[in-house]
Amino acid sequence: KAGVTQTPRYLIKTRGQQVTLSCSPISGHRSVSWYQQTPGQGLQFLFEYFSETQRNKGNFPGRFSGRQFSNSRSEMNVSTLELGDSALYLCASSFGQGGAPLHFGNGTRLTVT
Amino acid sequence: AQTVTQSQPEMSVQEAETVTLSCTYDTSESDYYLFWYKQPPSRQMILVIRQEAYKQQNATENRFSVNFQKAAKSFSLKISDSQLGDAAMYFCAYYPGTYKYIFGTGTRLKVLA
Numbered sequence: 001k002a003g004v005t006q007t008p009r010y011l012i013k014t015r016g017q018q019v020t021l022s023c024s025p026i027s028g029h030r031s032v033s034w035y036q037q038t039p040g041q042g043l044q045f046l047f048e049y050f051s052e053t054q055r056n057k058g059n060f061p062g063r064f065s066g067r068q069f070s071n072s073r074s075e076m077n078v079s080t081l082e083l084g085d086s087a088l089y090l091c092a093s094s095f096g097q098g099g100a101p102l103h104f105g106n107g108t109r110l111t112v113t
Numbered sequence: 114a115q116t117v118t119q120s121q122p123e124m125s126v127q128e129a130e131t132v133t134l135s136c137t138y139d140t141s142e143s144d145y146y147l148f149w150y151k152q153p154p155s156r157q158m159i160l161v162i163r164q165e166a167y168k169q170q171n172a173t174e175n176r177f178s179v180n181f182q183k184a185a186k187s188f189s190l191k192i193s194d195s196q197l198g199d200a201a202m203y204f205c206a207y208y209p210g211t212y213k214y215i216f217g218t219g220t221r222l223k224v225l226a
Binding site: 040058101 | 150158
């Protein structure tokens with residue numbers, strides 16, 4: 001069974017630009033979550049989608065948005081990039097209920113210059 | 114606020130010895146789930162162990178076991194017979210059922226040959 005696939009693996013952008021990250025979950029998983037990982041901060045929750053509906057959202061500015069498609073694939077978008085957005089962005093999928101464990105992708109390393 | 118605290122930023126252990134990583138969490142919930150994840154240099158987060166709060170019995174997965182103290186809100190991970198491949202960042206996570214997993218800041222484990 002294929003794992004969670006995130007593309008691209010690395011991304012370099014300039015301040016003010018926007019970026020779209022993609023995530024394909026494990027087949028059969030309907031929940032996709034996004035996390036921002038920075039050194040010393042651990043993983044910060046961005047949002048969670050289940051069957052195209054956002055069920056929870058973290059404390060991030062409106063520049064961070066996401067969506068999920070009918071095939072469970074998900075994208076997150078960051079507009080008007082800031083230097084502080086440089087981080088590893090992790091996508092995780094799960095069955096979405098009962099404390100099911102998250103299955104993570106390899107992440108997208110975003111660098112904003 | 115629901116928080117997860119890992120008070121040891123870095124730990125070292127000799128190969129073949131035992132090490133315990135600490136995790137405490139703050140919650141007013143009675144039913145929830147706890148996890149330990151491992152993140153090697155490859156960046157992919159891997160589930161190590163999962164504990165359901167309503168189960169008194171401590172979870173065990175081969176050389177990995179937990180000491181779950183619900184009243185103390187403590188969830189430590191014990192790694193027995195440490196191997197070089199155990200070197201990684203370890204994250205403790207808590208799931209209260211709100212579609213949002215809350216992670217600690219991680220403990221970097223070094224295994225000395």
